[in-house]
Amino acid sequence: MSAHAEAVGHEHHGPPPANRSSRLDPATLGMFLFIASEAMLFGAFFTVYFFVRVVNPDAPPTWPPPPYEFPVFVASVNTAILVTSSFTIHWATQAIKRGDRNGLRAGLVVTILLGAAFLLTQMVEYAHVGFNTSDGAFASVFFGLTGLHGAHVFVGLSLLTIAAVRSFRGHFSPEHHHGVEIPGIYWHFVDVMWIIVFFAVYVL
Amino acid sequence: MKNPLRDEASAFQVVLVTLGGALLVVLAAWVNTWLGLAVFVVLVGVALWAIRGGLRQHPPQAHVVHDGGPERRILVVANETVGGEELRALLGRKAEGVSEDVLLVCPALNSKLRTWTSDEDGARAAAQSRLDACLARLHSAGVAARGEIGDGDPLQALEDALRTFPADEIVVSTHPPGRSNWLEAGVVENARRRFDVPVTHVVVDLAAETAV
DSSP states (O other), X not given: OOOOEEETTOOOOSSOOOXXXXXXXXXXXXXXXXHHHHHHHHHHHHHHHHIIXXXXXXXXXXXXXXXXXXXXXXXXXXXXXXXXXXXXXXXXXXXXXXXXXXXXXXXXXXXXXXXXXXXXXXXXXHHHSSOOGGXXXXXXXXXXXXXXXXXXXXXXXXXXXXXXXXXXXXXXXXXXXXXXXXXXXXXHHHHHHHHHHIIIIIIO | OOOTTSSHHHHHXXXXXXXXXXXXXXXXXXXXXXXXXXXXXXXXXXXXXXXXXXXXXXXXXXXXXXXXXXXXXXXXXXXXXXGOHHHHHHHHHHTTTSOEEEEEEEEOOOOHHHXXXXXXXXXXXXXXXXXXXXXXXXHHTTOOEEEXXXXXXXXXXXXXXXXXXXXXXXXXXXXXXXTXXXXXXXXHHHHHHHBSSOEEEEEOOHHHHHHO
């Protein structure tokens, strides 16, 4: 039987690809559920943050309360670093989809370096920020939110390091690159959370 | 619902959209705090709308290429109503005086949670059971019919079937209005829009049949 259904105005030879409907493969579903649980965890921390800053009747009129200041410039640079790392991990996954293994390796290595730079900068920021958790609720919230995010960056870096080692062993191909794709999704989630943390805590 | 974390490329788009949205909120908040809050609420609304499929394009109309064979091919999609008397009577009438080839598709209807977790064995088994019973009755009525289990989405099940079965006509069997989820979801209207094949809608009232 030669007849078949095809999209109007679309050149097509042979049988059309099977439709996968809206289903997710189990690995991606697992990461999606994990990210959903992580979003709830961050949600709890943001609830505390907005309570301390907005709902609390004793909330300081300015944020952070004088004489303390947040290092906004350093955090801005860190934000730029992390956003750039999203571009590089995207570059890496697009490279392996094209079969470009060198592009994959370069993208992963650069992403890891950028992530490590972010963590290092955050540690330096903590050392010089001029307050600690005993200086008030605002400080506890600050270290809680940014520290929670830093822990996620560390987890993301661990996943990316595993992916990088595997890439240098030639494990990935245009057809099989879940080991890069899924850490990439997680890395983007970490990046999104930082953007929200940065604008909520440092800028607004 | 469209999953924004379906793959790395989609997640990357989320990063860019979040960055742009955050910049908009901050700019608005610098002008006025309440304006910033308003922009935030609007952006969240737009994001929810997009996640619920607001940006999704409608699938292109499927064109069925017929090979001009002598048989009249009828594609039937039915689920709980697959054993209904009206459907059997309709197929019997359409088969009169012509050489017919009937393909009966039973979508494996499943809950979203079970679909997402790939737990569809039960849905497929139930659909297979209904399909087998109906095929036996159609054969006993002299209708040359065969069947298969389809996607849980009836429109997708039709499109999948049309890829290998270039039907001359589609028959959609549903419960009466008010009791049919498919009618609620506009399956018949969407099938008419999506496939350039005549679509016949047959209503099967199983409750009335049981009462008789």
